[in-house]
Amino acid sequence: xxxxxxxxxxxxxxxxxxxxxxxxxxxxxxxxxxxxxxxxxxxxxxxxxxxxxxxxxxxxxxxxxxxxxxxxxxxxxxxxxxxxxxxxxxxxxxxxxxxxxxxxxxxxxxxxxxxxxxxxxxxxxxxxxxxxxxxxxxxxxxxxxxxxxxxxxxxxxxxxxxxxxxxxxxxxxxxxxxxxxxxxxxxxxxxxxxxxxxxxxxxxxxxxxxxxxxxxxxxxxxxxxxxxxxxxxxxxxxxxxxxxxxxxxxxxxxxxxxxxxxxxxxxxxxxx
Numbered sequence: 001x002x003x004x005x006x007x008x009x010x011x012x013x014x015x016x017x018x019x020x021x022x023x024x025x026x027x028x029x030x031x032x033x034x035x036x037x038x039x040x041x042x043x044x045x046x047x048x049x050x051x052x053x054x055x056x057x058x059x060x061x062x063x064x065x066x067x068x069x070x071x072x073x074x075x076x077x078x079x080x081x082x083x084x085x086x087x088x089x090x091x092x093x094x095x096x097x098x099x100x101x102x103x104x105x106x107x108x109x110x111x112x113x114x115x116x117x118x119x120x121x122x123x124x125x126x127x128x129x130x131x132x133x134x135x136x137x138x139x140x141x142x143x144x145x146x147x148x149x150x151x152x153x154x155x156x157x158x159x160x161x162x163x164x165x166x167x168x169x170x171x172x173x174x175x176x177x178x179x180x181x182x183x184x185x186x187x188x189x190x191x192x193x194x195x196x197x198x199x200x201x202x203x204x205x206x207x208x209x210x211x212x213x214x215x216x217x218x219x220x221x222x223x224x225x226x227x228x229x230x231x232x233x234x235x236x237x238x239x240x241x242x243x244x245x246x247x248x249x250x251x252x253x254x255x256x257x258x259x260x261x262x263x264x265x266x267x268x269x270x271x272x
């Protein structure tokens with residue numbers, strides 16, 4: 001069999017390229033043409049292509065196929081959509097390739113973990129928290145999954161503080177950890193989610209907590225969310241209808257509960 005082929009690859013601006021190929025052989029009556037355009041955009045990679053087959057003498061009908069593919073790497077895995085249109089096949093297909101890790105803190109979703117790859121589970125306490133140098137984001141459980149991390153080597157993983165969701169603060173935005181093959185590590189980022197506002201805190205006897213008293217939010221663990229200034233003025237974070245606060249100073253403490261989320265009504269909050 002004698003075959004002949006023509007292959008042309010034309011690089012375009014940025015990451016785009018165009019490929020054309022033509023093939024035929026001495027035992028075949030058909031000529032195969034393929035044209036493909038590749039580029040990056042819409043948050044991923046995409047290709048648009050067309051194929052055609054015809055007899056060398058152009059007798060008979062010309063068969064064709066149009067196709068397109070889009071793929072993107074998300075914080076939860078790789079998503080792909082493929083479409084075909086021809087006389088013998090029409091349709092759209094979609095696929096998703098990722099991994100999940102079930103923990104006592106919830107389900108962590110991340111890109112596919114290969115073989116004995118180690119994985120890091122970061123607890124941001126809120127959804128939509130992004131990582132630097134990774135496409136991972138926290139899911140509805142507030143968990144960030146980073147798969148295939150370096151084994152036996154200390155790696156640094158940091159939160160993208162410039163792109164945090166509204167009303168979310170991360171207190172421990174940088175994590176350093178070294179893991180063995182196949183290990184699963186968990187770290188809390190001490191995230192705080194909720195409204196922010198300036199409040200005036202008053203004790204039950206009408207006085208104010210002393211200057212420098214520390215305000216903690218009581219959830220699963222005490223998180224420092226504010227420091228009392230002069231005359232009880234305090235900038236609070238993490239205000240929501242499920243949060244109770246405790247103020248501590250010199251061996252004394254008082255409990256503070258905020259029932260309303262209207263940050264305009266935070267004056268004269270009584271701490272019992």
